[in-house]
Amino acid sequence: MTKAIMIQGAGSNVGKSMLVAGIARACVQRGLSVAPFKPQNMSNNAAVTADGGEIGRAQALQALACGLEPMIDMNPVLLKPETDIGAQVIVQGERFATLKARDYGKQKATLLPRVLESFYRLGKSRDLILIEGAGSPAEVNLRVGDIANMGFAEAANIPVALIGDIDRGGVIAQLVGTHAVLPGNDRARIKGFAVNKFRGDTTLFAEGMTMIAAATEWAPLGIIPWFGDAWKLPAEDVMDIASKTGGDIKIAVPRLNRIANFDDLDPLSATPGVSVAIIEAGRALPGDADLVIIPGSKSTISDLAHFRAQGWDIDLQAHMRRGGQVLGICGGYQMLGQQISDPDGIEGAPQTVAGLGLLDIQTVMKPQKRLARTQAIHLASGTDVSGYEIHIGETTGPDCSRAWLSIDGRAEGASSANGQIKGCYLHGLFSADAFRSAYLRDLDKPVADYDYGSSVEATLDALARHLETHMDLDQLLNLAEEI
Known part of the structure; x- marks a missing residue:
């Protein structure tokens, strides 16, 4: 019964x-x-x-x-x-x-x-x-x-x-x-x-x-x-992710209009010693951030226009001149490239727009959605990563030769020559404790080990x-x- x-x-x-x-x-x-x-x-x-x-x-x-x-x-x-x-x-x-x-x-x-x-x-x-x-x-x-x-x-x-x-x-x-x-x-x-x-x-x-x-x-x-x-529990609405201050590692996340699959942020926000600031429209990206994460988007091209309208593209250039790192995930990854093409008008009228030009990659939107739960390896540390892919679009280009993840032997992601800028399609990757610690330590600041899964339970x-x-x-x- x-x-x-x-x-x-x-x-x-x-x-x-x-x-x-x-x-x-x-x-x-x-x-x-x-x-x-x-x-x-x-x-x-x-x-x-x-x-x-x-x-x-x-x-x-x-x-x-x-x-x-x-x-x-x-x-x-x-x-x-x-x-x-x-x-x-x-x-x-x-x-x-x-x-x-x-x-x-x-x-x-x-x-x-x-x-x-x-x-x-x-x-x-x-x-x-x-x-x-x-x-x-x-x-x-x-x-x-x-x-x-x-x-x-x-x-x-x-x-x-x-x-x-x-x-x-x-x-x-x-x-x-x-x-x-x-x-x-x-x-x-x-x-x-x-x-x-x-x-x-x-x-x-x-x-x-x-x-x-x-x-x-x-x-x-x-x-x-x-x-x-x-x-401490994964948030459904980005408005439920309160900015957390006081940590030595400072991460800034611009709030896109159609932000999607932002559960990437939950483990970071929960990690001791990490500050995560959600940057609302009209505010500049902070000058003291160690890492700027451009999150996923349900409407990449329109959110890219929104990103520029806030002046965040200019702030991002200043952030990199100060030595700060950048990570684009899914839609944010696509934005980092040279251009985004939508020949079938999946996100509106058919168009090709210039990306932020920070990675030498191009993305073509395609009707088929990639939807998969995924196991990967972080190549620099050898740590395991669990996550998922949920996107349209195919990304190629020279910087993909510097992939920083491997999925069943397939290269995933792209990075700049100096490693300052990275992007990938894998969501949820920061839920993997060993990977998260390895990635944050690359910011040259101490970070505490933290069992995120046990904390949620x-x-x-x-x-x-x-x-x-x-x-x-x-x-x-x-x-x-x-x-």
Whole structure:
């Protein structure tokens, strides 16, 4: 018998992803077989699955919390924004189409059968499916054809627990207001609520919980204090990666408009003695950085124009004159070259643009996407690297003869003659502890060894304990229903 419950939020970024991960780990520790599920996610931070597709990175973290490999059925619809009005649509791990928001709205209902197919397939032989909503069910203007929140919950006949975020203020209005605007059938589907991100003495909000429960008739599931170690877990949104100061090794990362697969930064930010600064538009790249990382991008050509518009190309030249190093990953790697050609108009109109000219390479965009989990060797240190490739484009040129990684005997990446500038397509490479230490030591500053994987596991365990203490998980499990 498989049971399920859906965790929805009274708004975006209320902490749903982290709560699902923590609840999942707590339930696994109770001896349950658990799997995460998110019908529809919107994120350019994707993970490559064991079965050869891509899903949102939050679901990959939740899979880890469950002791599972990430699978495409855990996130059957993934929207990857390419412009302000359009996104690439990934369905069950594969590219389905690139659609404007209005056109996607017309397609959603046709995707529901595939979403349900993934859900029921995932539920086989599980004790519990923890489902994460997207955004808020209070967006009732989006209810018709919805597959992300109440539309899915209704189709699968799933109960809902609603989460409010007190850190933003107005949490009573968030929860009671959601109750007020929902149609009666959706309102009745919500069985319980919790308040997340409380700072201070939780007893001070006891009366608030009573007021919410009286107004909604939903079961109170707890006041969850702020979890201070959340930054140690991989972030789904780049806005959740706070700049960390104070380390001897200083890394600067320009925030691209369509930044993608920035999980490369998580292990660096977590490493003791390393500062990672996310540089927002309008700010100069800092003059004291040891390393500038140009991260991945979902729209390389437009992000290259954005990079130049901020004057970051000029800052980068000054950084190199001071002896600083540069690393481009995926889209950032492509930007470092002499030119980028898009003859088929994959990223917009067919065009060829000049790159930053820092590596003697050229990239041609091609429709076929390279999607693979990858084992590599760092040639300079001989250390193993685990990562993944998720890109379109083929890069060639003289500087590729100075590859600094090897994948099954195949040269990967490129570097300048003096080794100051490097690029590659491999994401997630800094998760490999020995490689990360070797790479950072090349910056001629001391760096502490750090077991990143063990830190993530320990943080998930701590999160599970946090929720066992402050959330009524027994009541939550009682609210779950058989599918």
